[in-house]
Amino acid sequence: MTIPNCLLHGLRVPVIAAPMFLISTPDLVVECCRNGVIGTFPALNQRTTEGYDVWLTEISERLASSPGGAAFGVNLVAHRSNARLAADLEVTKMHRVPLVITSLGIDPELIETVHGYGGLVFHDVTTVKFAERAIAAGVDGLIAVSHGAGAHAGAINPFALVAEIRSIWEGPLALGGAITNGAQVAAARMMGVDFAYVGTRFLATPESSAQAGHRDMILRATVEDISLSRGVSGLPANFLRESLAAAGLDPNDLGPSAERNFGTTGNLKPWRDIWAAGQGVGSISDLPPTGEICIRLAQEYENALELSERLKLKF
Numbered sequence: 633m634t635i636p637n638c639l640l641h642g643l644r645v646p647v648i649a650a651p652m653f654l655i656s657t658p659d660l661v662v663e664c665c666r667n668g669v670i671g672t673f674p675a676l677n678q679r680t681t682e683g684y685d686v687w688l689t690e691i692s693e694r695l696a697s698s699p700g701g702a703a704f705g706v707n708l709v710a711h712r713s714n715a716r717l718a719a720d721l722e723v724t725k726m727h728r729v730p731l732v733i734t735s736l737g738i739d740p741e742l743i744e745t746v747h748g749y750g751g752l753v754f755h756d757v758t759t760v761k762f763a764e765r766a767i768a769a770g771v772d773g774l775i776a777v778s779h780g781a782g783a784h785a786g787a788i789n790p791f792a793l794v795a796e797i798r799s800i801w802e803g804p805l806a807l808g809g810a811i812t813n814g815a816q817v818a819a820a821r822m823m824g825v826d827f828a829y830v831g832t833r834f835l836a837t838p839e840s841s842a843q844a845g846h847r848d849m850i851l852r853a854t855v856e857d858i859s860l861s862r863g864v865s866g867l868p869a870n871f872l873r874e875s876l877a878a879a880g881l882d883p884n885d886l887g888p889s890a891e892r893n894f895g896t897t898g899n900l901k902p903w904r905d906i907w908a909a910g911q912g913v914g915s916i917s918d919l920p921p922t923g924e925i926c927i928r929l930a931q932e933y934e935n936a937l938e939l940s941e942r943l944k945l946k947f
């Protein structure tokens with residue numbers, strides 16, 4: 633299966649900027665797209681469906697004023713706790729969003745609706761079992777969320793996860809998990825994936841809505857400062873140990889799983905004050921604009937490909 637042209641148009645480097653809860657903004661999406669990276673955001677980053685509609689209008693208008701950029705997408709949480717899913721899907725359909733990334737559940741009606749207007753559906757998976765379910769439901773692409781990814785993360789090594797998914801799926805595949813530079817994007821491509829799924833590196837930018845303390849914490853963190861916990865959303869997720877401690881939690885003993893809830897109702901304080909990040913934090917040492925990161929990724933990617941060609945000549 634080939635990559636749809638709508639995702640290749642304007643792409644300078646095979647990267648999807650992952651949708652980050654409470655972090656991704658229209659500015660982040662637009663700057664990614666203008667600089668050759670597919671930009672995305674979660675619909676739930678706007679507190680209402682009406683606000684989500686406003687954001688989609690703003691993004692579409694800004695991208696229309698500078699044609700030639702990459703596509704954009706949105707994340708729709710398909711878990712039953714998301715009371716807004718039906719309404720947000722109608723707005724998504726109205727705006728004909730090119731790429732819809734679904735997570736935390738499969739919704740066949742959602743897939744049918746997006747396909748009905750010509751859009752694509754990629755689905756987050758952490759295991760081959762979940763990949764099989766998504767394929768059976770008719771998704772267009774899979775996103776392998778491996779060990780080390782920021783926020784909700786899988787427990788499987790990326791080499792193992794990609795190899796097993798590729799044994800059952802020839803279609804578009806993205807890989808997420810501690811990818812912060814273009815050389816790692818090239819490595820992911822050599823493993824057999826089509827896109828790298830990059831989150832934490834784009835969190836540490838002025839265009840994200842991350843609090844200043846969150847960004848600063850990432851700058852001083854290493855992989856040992858990341859803790860995997862079920863205590864925030866009920867699913868395994870990677871958080872900064874320092875933020876867990878600041879919230880009065882012991883990063884080494886986070887207790888039982890929380891009740892699963894991924895909607896907009898209830899207490900959102902843990903996601904505001906307990907900050908997510910992936911295991912790639914140790915390679916992040918600055919806070920450049922989003923556009924600069926995109927340019928860096930593209931150059932590092934090209935450099936890695938050139939190095940690969942040179943190494944090939946020696947063997």
